[in-house]
Amino acid sequence: MELRHLRYFAAVADTCHFGQAAARLHIAQPALSYAIRQLESELGVSLFARTTRQVALTAAGEFLKGEVDRILLSIDAAVDGVQRVAAGRSGVVRLGLTGIAVFSHLPRIARAVRSELPHVELRVVSDLLTPDQCDRLRGGAIDLGVLRPPVVGEGIEVRTIDVEPLVLAVAADHRLAVEPVVSVDDLRSESFVMYDSRDSAVNEAAVRTCRAAGFVPHRAHDASGTPVLLALVAAGLGVALLPASVRALPLENVVVRDLPDTGTMQVALARRAGDDNPVVDAVAAVAAAAFASASARALDSSIGETAMGEPR
Template identity: 70%
Template sequence: MELRHLRYFAAVAETCHFGQAAVQLHVAQPALSYAIRQLEAELDVTLFTRTTRQVSLTPAGEYLKVEATRILADVDDAVDGVRRIAAGRSGLVRVGLTGIAAFSHLPRIARAVKRELPDVDLQVRSDMLTPVQCEGLRSLELDLGLLRPPVVGEGIAVRTIDIEPMVLAVSVDHRLAVEPVVSVDDLRNEMFVMYDSRDSAVNDAAIRSCHRAGFVPQRAHEASGTSVLLALVAAGLGVAVLPGSVRSLPLEGIVIRELVDGGTVELALAWRTGEDNPVVEGVADIIMSAFALEANVGENL
């Protein structure tokens, strides 16, 4: 059965008039009548009762009218969906994020994508360190990542979307909690809470700031994720030097203070080099526009 025959049948079934249906379909009436006879012969049924004055549907024709309407609507939806995906307007995009970025940057990303590409679904995986995101991109488990450079391994391209100052997180009863601004040198004798990963870009940024001040931070406790790290800080077990976006997290029992010489840390959008999925490209463009920086690094998608 050809799709063309179903469309012809649907037009005649709707009008119950071969002449009117032929006009709608922009075909000659004899050609339309021949196509309907072909369809009836293929199905071995009579779909229309024809008289000199009237054309009406048989019970089999009534049934096929309902089914043809459904089938043709499904076909049209499929064609539209394929075209939207090919144009980067529809589809699924899997995004990985660092722990803090899920709170600080994801809301803006989700709003922008929903506004610009309402038919795109975002599947989000949070609290992923940079090496895990890079592996997820290479293994095709992720399409995009929001991570802290540098990337681990090959085949990953990045574009910086934010540069954050490093800030100090202390418990509310810590001696530095009352200070509006703190220097890294003030942390010389403090115990630190850090991430337990050797590849943590946040750890590296904190350690660099301490080295510039002339000391090595004393690592008292390690945490696998941001929520655990902050809980340890709130308990008074140490201080933490974190990206400024930590302010977007719920911080009961914690005070955030500026670090005048704490340095900065980057947040970057990452994707597979040679990515040619138009839906992924569309979402990447929206994210980069939402966090447009005058000085971007990396390569264009």
């Protein structure tokens, strides 16, 4: 039984008219009549009761019509699904994010993907520092990462999507919490809370900022992730220099102050070098477009970054 015979049968069953069915199928009526007779011969039943005035389905034909409608719908859905996957418009993308980016960047990315790629499922893996994301990208555990360059190791491509300044996080009862303007130099005698990762991009930016002000920060406590870090700050065990998007987090007993003399940090989309998965391409493009204006600012101000597949 050939698929075309099922489509021919469905057209005649829908119209109960060989001439109309042939016109719909764009084939000659004799060829259609012959194909239906072949199908009836193969099944050993009559599917249509034919007279000179009308064509009607037999009981066997009525049963077959229901089955064929179901089969053809399933086949059409399969074809549509295959084409969506090949075009990057369907599938699953595992997205890793830093703890802060879950609050500050995920909502915009998720909304854009839901709007532009409604058949794509995002599976979020959260609270991953940049080194961990790089390891997971190389190992195939995630497909895209939202992280802060520089990346750790080789085989990772990045595209800048946002640039933000560093800000100061202090306990609500800290002496600097009530100051209208805070300078990095005001932190010279402070204890700092930092991430415990040796390759943390946020740590590197904080140390670089302090050294530019003429001192090395006193690292008093280490935290495994952003929630722990903020809890230590809230407890008064130290201050922290963090990306400005930390304001997107629910902060209890923590005050955030701008620092006019700090540098900036980039937020980037990262993926495995050479990954040609079309759905990953599509999600990366949609996510980058969601931050298009920020990306333009980043390209104007950033130092040598490598775009996905396009050296700057």
